[in-house]
Amino acid sequence: MLDFIVKRVVQVVIVVFLALTVVFFLIRLSGDPTTLFLPPDAPKEQIEEYRELLGFNRPLYVQYAEFMKGAVHGDFGESLRSGEDALGLVMARMPATFQLAISALALSLIIAIPLGVLSAYKRNTLFDKASVGITVIGQAIPNFWFGLILIFIFAAQLKLFPSSGGGSVKHMVLPVITLALYSVSRFVRFTRSAMLDVLSKDYIRTTKAAGTPTSTLIMKYALKNSLIPIITLIALDLGVLLGGAVITEAVFSWPGVGRLLQQSLMNRDFPIVLAGVFIIAIIYAVINFITDILYAYVNPQIRVK
Incomplete structure (x- = not known):
């Protein structure tokens, strides 16, 4: 077991290292950030002096080595715009992002698991076909587009919810629904698939033939034995939701990490x-x-894999 844990820890380190490396070089393609912090008519000497101050005049491999050296110690430097600690600014926004992601995950489970169970139990019925069709559409709709539709209908037209910002439950409704759309679709299809697999087992048929009530058959035997793969998906989906929150937060101006990253990309911070x-x-x-x-x-x- 210890060897397995060590192997997985090494994989975690490699994943984080590769993610930082790829993003480090990709964001450099957006251009020189010094041009955003100086007047358009700034003399070349001032630009070069500012680039030297920020360290952007050094070779890229030197910048990368310095960055990795600091990252190992949790030092990502200071914000180019505000001068505050970059990691501190991100950590201050994490609670808002977690609030959004966890709320979306909870909403997804509340809606998706009952739908998935019913869809499996009523296999090949109109309800099942409609459920599957809706989940396919839900997975195909881009989150940002769905969010804009919700803003147009419920914020601009009906004026039921605010279109942006945070601070109250009302501000959460539209971004949570937007973020949950894809997860609901995934969970419905996954729950349906897991339930169909269990319902086809011999012990389920035997239990049903013994006269076990349908509700007991579904809840005690079928759903219980379908939960292991579903729990796995729940754990993985939380990470997906945290990543997807970047776009959703930008659409709704939610004060989380996603919104901060979107603004920082625009400012080349x-x-x-x-x-x-x-x-x-x-x-x-x-x-x-x-x-x-x-x-x-x-x-x-x-463990042997």
């Missing part, structure tokens, strides 16, 4: 972007790590 990617990558990798460990504990055969 590299330290904040890299600190944000680091935190998201760590969370996603740790969630996967914990899921792997729990799976290995339940099923020792997984």
Whole structure:
């Protein structure tokens, strides 16, 4: 078991390292950030002096080495715009992002699991076909487009909810629904598939033939034995929701990490972007790590993989 844990820890480190490396070089393609902090008519000497002050006049490989050296110690530098600690700014926004992601996950489960169970039990009926069709559409609709539709209908036309900002439950409604759309579709299809697999087992047929009430058959035997893969998906989906929150927060101006990253990308505030990617990558990798460990504990055969 110890060897398995060590192997997974190494994988977590590699994933985070690769994520930071790729993003470090990709954001450099957006251009020189010094041009955004100086007047358009700034003399060349002033531009070069400012680039030297920020360290952007050094070769890219030197900048990368310095960045990685600091990142190992949790130092991502200071925001180019505000001068504040980049990692501190990201961490201050994390509670709002977690609030959004966890709320979306809870809403997804409340809606999706009952629908998935009913869809499996009523297999090949009109309800099942309609449910599957809706989930396909839900997975195909881009989150940002769905969010804009919700804003147009419920904020601009009906004026039931605010279109942007945070601070109250009303502000959460539209972004949570937007973020939950894809997860609901995934969970419905996954729950339906897991339930169909269990319902086809011999012991379910035997239990049903013995006259067990339908509700008991579904809840006690079928759903209970379908929960292991569903729980795995729940753990992984939290990481997906945290990543997807970047776009949703930008659409609704939600004061989370996603909104901060979107603004930082526009401003070419590299330290904040890299600190944000680091935190998201760590969370996603740790969630996967914990899921792997729990799976290995339940099923020792997984440890040899």
